[in-house]
Amino acid sequence: MIKKLLISTVVLLIIGGSGAVVYGNPTDASTTQETKVEQETLKVLTPNRAVVTSDKNMVLSFTAPEGTTVTIDVYYNASVATSKQNYVAAYDPIEVKIGALQRGWAEVELRKGLNKIDFTAVYKDGGEDTISRTVEVKDMNDVKKQVEESIASTSSTERLKSIVNTENE
Secondary structure, eight states, X not given: OHHHHHHHHHHXXXXXHOOOOOOOOXXXXXXXXXXXXXOOOOEEEESOSOEEESXXXXXXXXXXXXXXXXXXXXXXEOOSSSSSOOEEEOSSOEEEEOOTTOEEEEEEEOXXXXXXXXXXXXXXXXXXXXEEEEEEEOOHHHHHHHHHHHHHHXXXXXXXXXXXXXXXX
16 A cells, blocks of 8 residues: 555656756747737627617626727617617717726616617727617516517527527627
């Protein structure tokens, strides 16, 4: 028993003591590799796609490069007809200046029915991006009914695909 313990300890010490050796060559101007720098842009985290909810209050979260000003415009559908939307501004735009954390948050109050949220980013260099999201606010009973109908009308394979592919939307 002691012999096995000593052998296993010695083996572990040998394995732990061995290190990797790395050799490097000096680089000069002709062999430097260009590194790709990804252009950071506005990304909306919440809501990440068009959603249906029963909660009128929503916290919006997004990321953008430092120094970017993000303006959030919230519109609600004032149209009585269901076939055509007539969006009206719900209230004054919200401006968020992005700091060192490169994240922004804002809480908005939505109205019952169809709401449209526009995120407009103005970058330091003057460039602009706009991302729109649609949020539908319904009563809890209406949400339950819609979920039940969607479950009954789609196959289990399609439901699994929609769950797996939520990041691609």
